[in-house]
Structures are given as structure tokens and as C-alpha cells.
Amino acid sequence: MRLIQRIRRSQLYRSVIRHPAPRDRRNRAAVVLTNLVLHLHAVAISRHAVRIGYTWCLGGIAFFLMLVETITGVLLMFYYRPTTVHAYRDMLELRDVVSFGMVREIHRWGAHAMVIIVMLHMLRVFLTGSYRPPREFNWVVGVMLLLLTLFLAFTGYLLPWDQLSMWAVTVGTNMAGAAPFIGHEGPGSAWITAGGEPLITSQSDVRYLLLGASSVTEETLNRFYVLHCIALPLAVFALCALHFWRVRKDGGISGPL
């Protein structure tokens, strides 16, 4: 015990953690106020808001899973190369050669869990009426986060480059080719012409924009890889910051008026 107290009094410890142990009211408030992660929370919240049967921790679990996905995703990126030559072989190596060859499982099932939890979180927020004013804008941010989660899962689905992933993404992106006006198989696209020539073809429609080609090829793999690893996670974290900020600014976790 004396050793612990000496550590607590040392310059090194006090440079990192600036307040005494959170054993009394004052220091319990201080730890939440001065800690970067904990200060997402208010110092004190009403008792009903910490009841498990009210929130079921769903929002927090969704964010926790996002962190799990980020960490395991970085580990997977050490071994994975998004080219048609390497992608599938790297999958086999991740399974058979790499130590603790379970990271891909955690990443994949974590992604499925995240989709499930985000949907349930939306259900919970709906059933408690928490989308109503003054929280309506935060509900909109939440819907955006749900869509981003689905798109993140979808772009990641292609990366193993096996039959399952390639054809699932083919089926999914074929729908984009049927978009009215802007998809080459969609209704109305034949009406958009320039000098008699059709403007919307399989080389210029919205599916081409998504795939980087007119079918699922290496260009698609690269495009989805960049979206999956950089663009979409950045967007998710930015919107999460806004989402959490607005929870606080709109009056904390919802409760009766």
C-alpha cells in the first residue's frame, strides 16, 4: 500500500493523472471532468438513465464494437493486399499461417454484431420516443450512422475476394445499375442523350462510379478497400463525435419532461 501511495505521489504519475483517487464526491466529479474519454459523460446523470432496462447499453456497445473493428482492422491490414493476385492468398495465410489466426473472425463477427446492435439501438430510441424534439437532429445523425455502418459492412464484404464476396457485391451493385435516369439499366436513362448518342451507358453510369469498372474487378477491390479502411471510418468517427456532442447538448439521455 505504501508503494502505491509513493507511486501516486510521484511526479510521473501526477503529470498524467492530476487528481487523487476517485473515492469521494469531489474527486469522482474530477475524474470525469479531467479524463479525455470520460468527459464524453456528464458528471452526474439521473438514476433512470443508468438503468440497464432503459438503454440496454446499446449505443455504447455500438461504439465499442466500432473500436474493436478499428483495432482488428489495423491488424488485418498488416497482412492484406487489395489486389486480385494477393487478396485471396492473404486470406488463406491469415487463416493458416498467422499466429492467433482469429483476428479475421473477430473482425467479421464484430461487423455483423455492429449492424445488429445499431439497428437495435434505433429500435430502443424509437420505443422510448427519444427521437422527438429537442433530439430530432441527433436522430438524423443516427440514421446517417446506420447507413454508414451498412456501407462499411458492405465494402468490407468484398475484400476476401472469394466467390461469396464477389457475387454478393455483384448482386448488390447491380441494383445501382437499375437506378432511374442515372443507371444504364434503369428506366429513363435512354432519354438522356447528347447529340443522339446515349449519355448513360455501362461505362458512365452510377454503377461505374461505385465499381470503378463495368463489373466487379480489381479496380472495385481497390476502391472498396480505400472506402472501407479510410473514407468511411473517418466519416463514422466524425459523425460519432457529433452524435455524442449532441446527446449532451440536447439535454443528456432522454427522460420524461
Add this chain to the structure above:
Amino acid sequence: MIDESPLLWPQSASAVPAWLYAVLAVFNAVAALRTGKTWRQDPSAGRFPLALISFGLYAAVAAAALGLFFFTGKLPGLPESFKRFVDSSLNAATVCVLWWGFLFAFLLLRRRLVSPNSRPHVLNLPALAFLVALSDGQFSGLVWQPDNFAIVLIVAATLFHLYFALSSAVRNDDRIARGLPPLEGEKREREKVLVWPDLVYIELIAMIVVMTGLLIWSLALPAPLEAPADPLHTPNPAKAPWYFVGLQELLVYFDPWLAGVVIPGILALGLIALPYLDPSPEGSGYYSLASRPRVAAAFLFGFFGLWLLLIVIGVFFRGPNWAFYGPFESRDVPKIESTRARPLSTWLHAPGAASERPSEEGRRSGTVAILLREWPGPAFLLAYFLILPHALQRGPTRAFRRRVGAVRYHAAMFLFLFMLLIPIKMLLREACAVNYILYLPEWGWNI
């Protein structure tokens, strides 16, 4: 190397239901003990709680199944004739109608279902039915396909969550009817507690529980990896990722421009618009149904009755050629489904005639001829989207129309009627053999 002990896992897949029976037995035993403890501690409680006996009985049933497996290596199963009956009586339409009936029965009978005496049955019977069905090789193969397990999980989690949310809603609605505040609004509940330790410890425990579950899931089911991608060999069926299979299933009923683009687009738009169409801050911040019965019914129908149902049908009931297969039916036998369904206009013009596409002649005869041929489609859509909301506002939706004003009313009604168009088209196809309300192959705008 296969281990000889049947209870070791994952070497023996048939041991999985046995483990689940064990979990069920423990869960029921704990629930029985907790019920008994609350009863003993509460002096005002009257008769001996029936729930205690029910939980105890379910614990005994699950333990008996486990014992049977331990001594004989077999688990309780279903007779073949019953499986064949289920397979032959199910099709897309019956699954939908059963599911919707179940959802509305659940909502209407909620007061009865959440009472302490029925709680053991509501929680146990679905679990037991699932476990008994797992004894079938075909069914368990379908469930344990690695990517499919997520759908089992989401259905179970949503049911579980919905059940407890409805319990809270019934409790609050009863309190409000008696003139009390909802439980979340009680004075004691409104008092502040410190986030450290009251919330951070819950968060820590939640993280540990989630991570443990995720690790068990990852140890038990390997991530799927099939043959290398090959653009020349299309698998049959080629399925989208499970969260988009619902949209793929819609392709049976709608053309791709609707199923893949317009319907999901309007779905996202409707979700975003929800708080602006129903803007009253009353009744927020606690579980309740009585304070928002209509919007809740609409939302739950969309979430449960369409989004989740279509995923379940697409994942579990669709086999090669996207044909419908029963839960115990082998996917190795290829089926080709034929349908009598044809456009509404052809039914009206030539009842009984089997004209599938308009003739070349009809195609050349210009816009007027097409519109004359297709008059029932626009007439139906006009009546549905324009006249119906106007007619309704004189009756059932009058109060809503007064409260939110014309713009919000019509936007909300459009979104709601658009959502209802999905079950309407499903039933039109399955029950009335109509596949298109509006059929314009010349231009591609089929609805």
C-alpha cells in the same frame, strides 16, 4: 482428430443444442429462484407465484433433454410427417401472413403476454421450438452456416428486446392511466447519480460481456472463405450480404429500380423525416405505446414486419433459382417456380387470356394507346396516393391532420402508404396473380 466425448465442442456439432439446453436449464433455474426470493421478501404478495412453478418445470424439461443426450446421445426431435407438413404448407405468402399475424397478436395481447405468469412461457416456448427444430440436420445446417448465424441472433435479440420494451411500455401506460408519472419520471429516478462509479462500471461490465460473447462466437464459427473469386462461375443462388437480402427478396415483387433504389431511398428518407412529421415533444423519454399507438404500430411493422421478415425469407427460405424451400427441405433438389401472375391491365382487358407481353403492334401504336391500355394502373395509384389521404382526413386521421397541418400530414401519409404498397404488392402477386399494377415495358417504369 475427432474427440470421443459428445459434449466436447466444436468437434461435435450435434453437441451444440445440448449446450443450449444446458443454458436454458440454468436460465430457468435462476429465474425460478429469483421469483421465489422476491415473493418471500414481499409481505404484501398474495398467493404462491405460478411463475415459479413454470420456470421450475421448464428447467426440468431442459435438464431432461440434456440427460437424454448424455445417456443416449440423442435429442428430442420432430416426427418426419410433421416436418413434411410444415414444408408443404409454407410458402412466401403463408410465412408473411403468419409473421404479420404474430406481430399484431403480440402487440394486441401485450398486456397478457407481459404479465408475470405468462413470462416463463413467452421466453421459453420460442427457445424450445428452435431447439427441437435444431435436431433436424437440414435445419441445423442452415442455421449454423457461418453467415446465417447473425440472422438467428438478430431475430432473437429483437424479439427479446421488444418483449422487455413492451413490458416497460405496459407498466408505464398503466401508471399514466392511474394518474402517476411513468416510472422513469418518479422522483427517485430523477435524482442525479455520479457517473463514476454508477455508469462507468456498467460500461466496463458491458464491454467485458460483449467482448466475451464475440470471442466465443469467433472461436466457434470460422469466418467463411469459399473458392477464389471467379467471374465465369455464378453461384446459384448468388445472395447479397444478409443486411441487403431483404432488398434482394423484394426483387420478386418489384422491378430493380424500385426494389434496389427507390424503396431503400424512400426508407432512408422516411426515417430521417420521422421526427419532423411527428413533432410533439410529449411522451418522449420513457417506454410507452399508449402515447403514440399509430406511429409505433407503423414503425414496428416496417422494422419487424417488412425489413426483418424479408431478410429472414431471403436467407432461410430461398434456395437455387430463388425458389421457396421449407425449413426442413433439402436444397439439393432444384425447383423452378412458375407463376400465373401477370399485369393488372391484361387481367382486366382479357380475363383468362395468357398474354405475357404486349405485341409488337401494340408497342408501335404510340403513347395514347399505351395509356389507354394501362388506365387501371395510374387510376389505382392516383386513388391510392391522392384521394385516399383526403378521404381519410375526414374520418380516422382527422385528429392527426389537425395537429400537424397539411404539409406534414400529406408527407406522412405518402410515406406510410408507400410502405404499405410493399405488402399490398406481395399479396397481389401471391393471392391475386397480379405482378404489375402499372406495366410499361416500352419505357421501363413498371410498378
